[in-house]
Each structure stands twice: as C-alpha cells, then as structure tokens.
Amino acid sequence: xxxxxxxxxxxxxxxxxxxxxxxxxxxxxxxxxxxxxxxxxxxxxxxxxxxxxxxxxxxxxxxxxxxxxxxxxxxxxxxxxxxxxxxxxxxxxxxxxxxxxxxxxxxxxxxxxxxxxxxxxxxxxxxxxxxxxxxxxxxxxxxxxxxxxxxxxxxxxxxxxxxxxxxxxxxxxxxxxxxxxxxxxxxxxxxxxxxxxxxxxxxxxxxxxxxxxxxxxxxxxxxxxxxxxxxxxxxxxxxxxxxxxxxxxxxxxxxxxxxxxxxxxxxxxxxxxxxxxxxxxxxxxxxxxxxxxxxxxxxxxxxxxxxxxxxxxxxxxxx
Amino acid sequence: xxxxxxxxxxxxxxxxxxxxxxxxxxxxxxxxxxxxxxxxxxxxxxxxxxxxxxxxxxxxxxxxxxxxxxxxxxxxxxxxxxxxxxxxxxxxxxxxxxxxxxxxxxxxxxxxxxxxxxxxxxxxxxxxxxxxxxxxxxxxxxxxxxxxxxxxxxxxxxxxxxxxxxxxxxxxxxxxxxxxxxxxxxxxxxxxxxxxxxxxxxxxxxxxxxxxxxxxxxxxxxxxxxxxxxxxxxxxxxxxxxxxxxxxxxxxxxxxxxxxxxxxxxxxxxxxxxxxxxxxxxxxxxxxxxxxxxxxxxxxxxx
Numbered sequence: 190x191x192x193x194x195x196x197x198x199x200x201x202x203x204x205x206x207x208x209x210x211x212x213x214x215x216x217x218x219x220x221x222x223x224x225x226x227x228x229x230x231x232x233x234x235x236x237x238x239x240x241x242x243x244x245x246x247x248x249x250x251x252x253x254x255x256x257x258x259x260x261x262x263x264x265x266x267x268x269x270x271x272x273x274x275x276x277x278x279x280x281x282x283x284x285x286x287x288x289x290x291x292x293x294x295x296x297x298x299x300x301x302x303x304x305x306x307x308x309x310x311x312x313x314x315x316x317x318x319x320x321x322x323x324x325x326x327x328x329x330x331x332x333x334x335x336x337x338x339x340x341x342x343x344x345x346x347x348x349x350x351x352x353x354x355x356x357x358x359x360x361x362x363x364x365x366x367x368x369x370x371x372x373x374x375x376x377x378x379x380x381x382x383x384x385x386x387x388x389x390x391x392x393x394x395x396x397x398x399x400x401x402x403x404x405x406x407x408x409x410x411x412x413x414x415x416x417x418x419x420x421x422x423x424x425x426x427x428x429x430x431x432x433x434x435x436x437x438x439x440x441x442x443x444x445x446x447x448x449x450x451x452x453x454x455x456x457x458x459x460x461x462x463x464x465x466x467x468x469x470x471x472x473x474x475x476x477x478x479x480x481x482x483x484x485x486x487x488x489x490x491x492x493x494x495x496x497x498x499x500x501x502x503x504x505x506x507x508x
Numbered sequence: 509x510x511x512x513x514x515x516x517x518x519x520x521x522x523x524x525x526x527x528x529x530x531x532x533x534x535x536x537x538x539x540x541x542x543x544x545x546x547x548x549x550x551x552x553x554x555x556x557x558x559x560x561x562x563x564x565x566x567x568x569x570x571x572x573x574x575x576x577x578x579x580x581x582x583x584x585x586x587x588x589x590x591x592x593x594x595x596x597x598x599x600x601x602x603x604x605x606x607x608x609x610x611x612x613x614x615x616x617x618x619x620x621x622x623x624x625x626x627x628x629x630x631x632x633x634x635x636x637x638x639x640x641x642x643x644x645x646x647x648x649x650x651x652x653x654x655x656x657x658x659x660x661x662x663x664x665x666x667x668x669x670x671x672x673x674x675x676x677x678x679x680x681x682x683x684x685x686x687x688x689x690x691x692x693x694x695x696x697x698x699x700x701x702x703x704x705x706x707x708x709x710x711x712x713x714x715x716x717x718x719x720x721x722x723x724x725x726x727x728x729x730x731x732x733x734x735x736x737x738x739x740x741x742x743x744x745x746x747x748x749x750x751x752x753x754x755x756x757x758x759x760x761x762x763x764x765x766x767x768x769x770x771x772x773x774x775x776x777x778x779x780x781x782x783x784x785x786x787x788x789x790x791x792x793x794x795x796x797x798x799x800x801x802x803x804x805x806x807x808x809x810x811x
Binding site: 375378379380381384387388392394395396399400401454458459 | 633634638646649652653655659664666668675676679
C-alpha cells in the first residue's frame with residue numbers, strides 16, 4: 190500500500206486485499222459518519238481535540254507494538270513497561286532528582302526491559318509470547334515493589350504543560366505522537382533497517398541467507414517497543430498527574446487490537462505504520478463516541494472486542 | 509603451495525590417461541593414484557580432465573567435512589571452469605549439499621583447501637563468500653514474499669543516500685538498477701514493483717538467479733534450480749543458466765535431473781556416500797553411465 194502499483198486505482202478497489210489493508214481507515218470513516226449523525230458534539234473541534242489527546246498515548250504504544258509484530262513477534266509487556274516507567278518517574282521525582290532526569294530514567298527503564306525481552310527471545314530462543322508474558326508480570330511486580338504499592342502525586346509544571354499545552358489547536362501530546370509516527374514510518378520504508386525488519390518478519394530464513402543479522406533486528410524491535418512504552422509512561426504520568434502502580438491492561442489489548450485493525454499481518458513481514466495509527470484512532474473514537482452517546486462504560490470493552498474480531502475476519506482476505 | 513601440488517599430480521594422471529586411451533576397454537586404464545586410501549580405484553579411473561590453469565575458477569583440493577564422527581564428505585577434489593556449467597550429481601545423502609556449503613561459506617571444511625582463481629580462500633560466512641564473488645541460489649530461493657522484486661534483488665545490499673549521519677534508501681536508483689539486472693538476463697517480469705508473492709515459480713527462480721548473477725559474481729551455485737517447476741518454466745530457467753555461462757560465469761549446478769545435466773553441463777562430478785566417484789566431460793558420458801556411477805553399479809556392469 191505504500192508502493193505505487195501499476196494497476197489503475199479502480200482495479201485496486203475491487204481487490205478484497207485492498208479493503209483488508211485499509212480496514213481501519215474504512216471503519217474509522219464509517220464510525221465518524223455514524224457518531225456525527227448520532228451526536229452533534231462528536232465532530233466539534235473540542236471533541237476532536239479531546240479524542241486526539243486521548244489517542245496519543247495509545248498511538249505511541251501501538252507503534253512499538255507494530256514494529257515487534259512486523260518481526261513476527263508480539264510484545265505483551267508494553268502496558269506493564271508503561272506502568273513501570275511511570276513509577277520510576279514518580280520515585281525519581283519524589284527523591285528530588287529533577288523532572289528531566291526522572292523522565293529520562295522512565296524511558297531508559299522501558300528501553301532496558303525491551304532489551305532484555307529481545308535478548309531472551311533472540312538469543313535464548315524462547316517464544317516471544319512466553320518471554321513477554323513473563324516480563325508483563327515482572328515489570329508490574331517491579332512497579333509495585335518500587336512504589337510500595339502507593340501512587341505518587343506529581344505536580345510538576347513541565348509535565349502539566351506537556352499534558353495541557355498546545356501549539357495552535359494541536360496539543361503537545363498529539364504533536365509528539367505524530368512525530369513518533371512519522372519517524373517510524375520513514376524508518377520502516379526508507380531505511381535499511383526497515384527493509385531488514387520486514388524481511389526478518391516475512392521470512393527469517395531468507396533474510397538470514399542474505400546475510401541479515403535477524404537476531405539483531407528482532408532485539409532492536411523489542412528495544413524500540415520498550416523505549417516507546419517508556420515514553421508512553423511519561424505521557425500517562427503527565428496526563429494523570431500521578432505515578433500509579435496500577436495495571437493498565439486495556440493499553441495492552443488495545444495496542445494489539447490497533448495493530449490488527451491496521452492491517453499488519455500477525456505473522457510478520459507485512460504492514461504499515463499508518464494503519465495501526467488509524468487503528469488506535471478508531472478504538473479511541475469508538476470509546477469516545479459511545480461515551481458521548483451515554484452508553485454505559487461497561488459496554489466499551491465489548492464493543493472493542495467485536496470490532497477487533499470483525500477486523501480480523503476481514504483480514505482473511507488479505508493476500 | 510596453492511595449485512602446484514594438485515596440478516602436478518594431475519599431469520601424471522593425464523599421461524596415464526593417454527596411455528590408457530590406446531586400449532578399447534576403459535578398465536585397462538591404470539589408476540593414476542597409488543595411494544589406495546585416497547579414492548577407490550574404480551573412481552579414480554574415471555577422472556577425465558585436468559584443471560586447465562587458464563580457465564579454472566574454483567578448485568576444491570581434498571576437502572573433507574566431518575560433523576563429530578560423521579564424515580559428511582571425504583577428500584573431495586573437483587574444479588569448475590569459467591564460462592562452463594559444472595554439474596554435481598549424486599543420490600540423496602551423497603554429500604552434495606555439504607560440499608556446496610563448504611564452497612559458499614556456510615561450513616568451514618574440516619580438512620582441505622578451496623582455491624578461487626588460484627588463491628586459497630577461507631570463508632567464515634556466506635557474506636565472505638559473496639564478497640569473493642560466490643553466490644548461491646538456494647533451493648528455497650531465499651526470497652521474501654512480501655517484499656517487492658527490487659527489494660529482494662537489493663536485500664541487504666540496499667543503495668542509500670546519506671544525509672549527514674542519516675541514510676535513506678535510494679529507491680529510484682534501486683528500481684532502475686533492478687530493471688537493468690533483469691533485462692540483462694532477458695528476464696520478463698511484469699513489474700519490478702510487484703511483490704514476489706504474486707510471481708510464478710519460474711519467475712521467482714528467475715529473480716533469485718538474477719540476484720545471484722547481478723553482483724559481479726564469478727561463481728553461481730544452483731541447488732536444484734528447476735525441481736519445483738513445470739516444463740515450460742524449466743526451459744526458461746535453463747535458458748537463463750546458459751546465459752550466465754555465456755556471460756563467462758562459472759556455474760555449479762546441483763541437479764537430480766540427468767536429462768538436464770546432460771543437456772546443460774560441460775563437466776560432471778559424481779558423488780556417492782560422501783566421496784567423489786568420478787568426473788566426466790559431459791560429451792564423454794551418458795545418462796546411463798551416470799546412473800551406474802551414482803548407484804555404484806558400474807563395476808558389475810563392466811564385468
């Protein structure tokens with residue numbers, strides 16, 4: 190979908206795999222039409238700003254997940270890394286180490302957990318599912334240990350400005366998420382690393398036969414995922430105004446769901462960055478719209494689940 | 509050291525062969541090697557030609573590869589000439605794959621020496637071999653289905669533009685060069701932007717061969733290039749192999765298809781149970797003889 194094909198565009202529209210690639214975009218458009226008819230508030234500038242702000246953290250997390258899934262793996266630890274990063278930030282801040290150092294430590298912690306994930310998966314030859322399930326538990330445990338189970342309030346002007354400030358009509362969060370997405374897109378399609386990542390995920394043996402160090406590629410993908418989860422931890426702390434050791438399971442499920450909605454093959458080697466970003470927007474819009482329509486909060490996970498499974502069904506047409 | 513020792517030995521060999529040619533019965537050719545441990549005598553008898561210094565590109569001198577106690581190949585001495593197709597035939601488990609892995613840098617030989625262009629070479633990885641101009645077309649082709657043709661042709665050899673410390677893929681240049689690589693070998697493929705997944709088996713083989721031939725390589729090793737192809741596609745791929753030969757490359761062909769080996773090759777080496785059974789110039793042998801050499805039935809037949 191990123192490469193220009195020679196076939197005329199109308200021919201592509203009849204190709205079911207085209208629709209599978211663009212599941213998220215099509216669904217997002219339908220959802221926006223539906224919600225804007227049902228609720229006059231949905232398409233107002235204020236609501237769109239709130240929606241994008243709410244989506245930013247998920248977008249950052251989703252991009253890391255996308256890189257891992259493109260290698261044919263999965264990172265179940267992203268939400269726990271986010272929590273751990275947030276707690277590390279809180280602890281460092283409450284010890285008076287300064288907000289810059291605290292944020293940096295949160296990101297470094299996420300990166301380190303990602304590195305460990307990658308090393309154990311690539312060098313230890315253990316299934317990604319098991320390794321990241323383990324680090325899911327270990328990272329949330331570490332967050333509890335570090336914080337002694339107690340949240341830390343953070344009223345820092347820098348974090349406050351990060352969460353509420355905006356450039357024109359666009360919030361800093363949104364700008365940050367957009368920058369991450371643009372860089373991730375360029376790295377994936379315009380760098381050697383990106384091509385090698387797709388090759389590793391698509392056919393590890395072939396990539397290795399061509400001399401690509403597939404272990405290094407996989408480890409790097411988990412490092413990126415961990416680093417972005419750490420950044421997402423900083424964003425969440427800024428948004429909530431506190432570092433809480435509480436688990437954020439919905440972030441994990443939504444990040445995987447957004448990747449699936451975004452047309453990325455769970456077998457690896459095929460996908461985009463834009464797709465999962467749109468997937469994350471779709472999931473956030475779904476929750477936002479249902480809230481506007483005063484649908485009980487309890488229905489939201491149900492709706493997300495149905496949308497994801499429907500998307501996965503559509504993906505079967507992907508070639 | 510280099511070539512001197514083996515070639516010297518081969519010259520003796522030639523003299524003895526010529527002496528034997530006077531006789532109508534091939535069994536009367538005396539074995540050129542006195543060392544009985546080196547090769548079984550029936551095998552030695554059938555080594556036909558000597559490496560010709562001017563044309564030989566690859567010379568494998570008494571290469572052995574052992575995995576612990578398993579002797580995968582023992583004392584293999586073969587060579588391949590520029591501008592020729594050299595076939596290696598043998599039954600499953602004869603050691604063909606191990607031999608080509610010793611040449612392509614996957615394995616280091618336990619004993620013996622590989623010479624390329626008269627110089628001893630030691631490869632520690634396939635990249636080493638590739639840098640020296642040895643390319644392998646694997647049976648699996650090593651193509652990534654979800655990447656485009658040009659991405660596969662340039663996989664791990666991407667062309668980049670530098671922007672200070674950053675580098676970006678030069679997609680335009682890679683597309684252009686890909687089209688050149690394919691057209692040089694007269695490979696017809698609808699679009700270099702097509703994903704490999706959409707190609708037929710023959711087209712994939714053509715892409716893999718073009719990639720192997722397109723990097724200034726001097727030796728292309730092909731492992732069963734037409735095993736999975738239909739009749740018409742096989743013919744296309746065979747044309748492609750002949751074109752590589754005409755371009756002056758040395759081609760090392762592993763094939764089970766005797767018909768193909770007889771049609772394409774200039775030189776044939778026969779392996780059995782990890783040893784070299786013999787070698788023939790293709791015009792001097794027949795499919796029937798090859799079968800008997802491969803199965804070891806030759807002696808009985810000769811009687």
